[in-house]
Amino acid sequence: MRRRPRPIVNQAALLLALDLAGTxxxxxxxxxxxxxxxxxxxxxxxxxxxxxxxGGIARDVLIGAAPPQALRDGRYAVTAFAGGALAFAAxxxxxxxxxxILLDLDAAxxxxxxxxxxxxxxxxxxxxLIAVLMGGITAVGGGTLRDLLLTxxxxxxxxxxxxxxxxxxxxxxxxxxxxxxxxxxxxxxxxAICLGLRLMAIAYHWNLxxxxxxxxxx
Numbered sequence: 037m038r039r040r041p042r043p044i045v046n047q048a049a050l051l052l053a054l055d056l057a058g059t060x061x062x063x064x065x066x067x068x069x070x071x072x073x074x075x076x077x078x079x080x081x082x083x084x085x086x087x088x089x090x091g092g093i094a095r096d097v098l099i100g101a102a103p104p105q106a107l108r109d110g111r112y113a114v115t116a117f118a119g120g121a122l123a124f125a126a127x128x129x130x131x132x133x134x135x136x137i138l139l140d141l142d143a144a145x146x147x148x149x150x151x152x153x154x155x156x157x158x159x160x161x162x163x164x165l166i167a168v169l170m171g172g173i174t175a176v177g178g179g180t181l182r183d184l185l186l187t188x189x190x191x192x193x194x195x196x197x198x199x200x201x202x203x204x205x206x207x208x209x210x211x212x213x214x215x216x217x218x219x220x221x222x223x224x225x226x227x228a229i230c231l232g233l234r235l236m237a238i239a240y241h242w243n244l245x246x247x248x249x250x251x252x253x254x
Contacts, residue, residue: 050155050219050220050223051152051155051156051159054148054149054151054152054155054223055092055105055112055148055149055152056111056112056115057148058088058145058148058149058152059088059089059092059106059112059115059116059119060088060115060116060118060119061119061141061142061144061145061148062087062088062119062145062149062178062179063084063085063087063088063115063116063117063118063119063120063123064084064119064120064122064123064130064141065087065138065141065142065145065179066083066084066085066086066087066088066120066178066179066182067080067081067083067084067087067119067120067121067122067123067124068123068127068130068131068138069083069087069182069186070082070083070084070120070186071123071124071127073186077124080120080123080124081117081120081121081124082185083120083182083185083186084116084117084119084120084123085113085116085117085120086178086181086182086185087178087179087181087182088112088115088116088119088178089106089112089113089116089178090177090178090181091149091153091173091174091175091176091177091178091179091180091181092104092105092106092112092149092152092153092174092177092178093106093107093177094173094174094177095153095156095157095170095173095174095177096156098170098173099156099157099160099162099170100160101156101160136238139238140235140238143201143231143234143235143238144231146175146176146198146201146202146230146231146234147175147202147205147227147230147231147234148227149171149174149175149178149202150171150172150174150175150201150202150203150205150206150226150227150230151171151205151206151209151223151226151227151230152174153170153171153172153173153174153175153206154167154168154170154171154174154205154206154209154210154226155209155219155223156170156174157170157171158209158210158213164210164211164214167206167209167210168203168206168207168210169203169206170206171202171203171205171206171209172199172202172203172206175199175202175230176190176191176192176198176199176202179191179192180192196237196238196241196242196243197233197234197237197242197243197244198234198237200233200244201229201230201231201233201234201237202230204229204230204233205226205227205228205229205230205231205233206226206230207226208222208225208226208229208230209222209223209225209226212225212226
């Protein structure tokens with residue numbers, strides 16, 4: 037009897053790797069925002085945790101994965117706090133990094149979380165549209181809470197093509213999976229689309245259409 041070929045990448049391991057990588061990236065970003073806002077060490081760590089994990093926590097609550105993975109697995113909190121502590125300790129170095137590189141880092145975090153959120157929703161056998169929405173929530177939920185805690189308009193509502201890139205990448209994953217692609221290849225495709233679209237939006241200042249208000253900016 038012929039054995040089935042083993043999958044190239046275990047889906048659970050893929051999801052964990054994406055989640056932890058995105059957690060670390062967004063923790064640094066949240067901590068940097070807290071430092072710029074002149075919060076103390078505790079505030080920096082709180083913002084790092086919120087930015088890195090609250091999107092995934094919201095996703096898990098919505099899909100019924102309770103308690104959320106970020107609260108059941110200590111590696112998530114450790115990764116978030118490690119990213120926040122690193123940013124706090126190395127801020128003098130990190131602040132000299134060109135803004136373009138920091139934007140690329142943010143795009144990478146957005147991509148990792150969009151892919152991880154979509155894959156987890158699909159693992160729970162949710163409908164395709166819901167999986168796309170869960171990918172978007174995972175990608176932008178933490179950053180939205182970060183901005184609200186810092187009393188500013190969330191980036192997702194004002195930054196050129198941001199959540200749209202996450203949703204596009206999530207949709208690509210769902211479509212690829214429906215067409216029979218392996219999870220790893222679908223994740224790579226969706227990630228490439230999300231990252232590429234976000235980087236193109238940064239380079240060319242793409243924005244979604246806005247309502248024309250008389251007397252407002254054109």
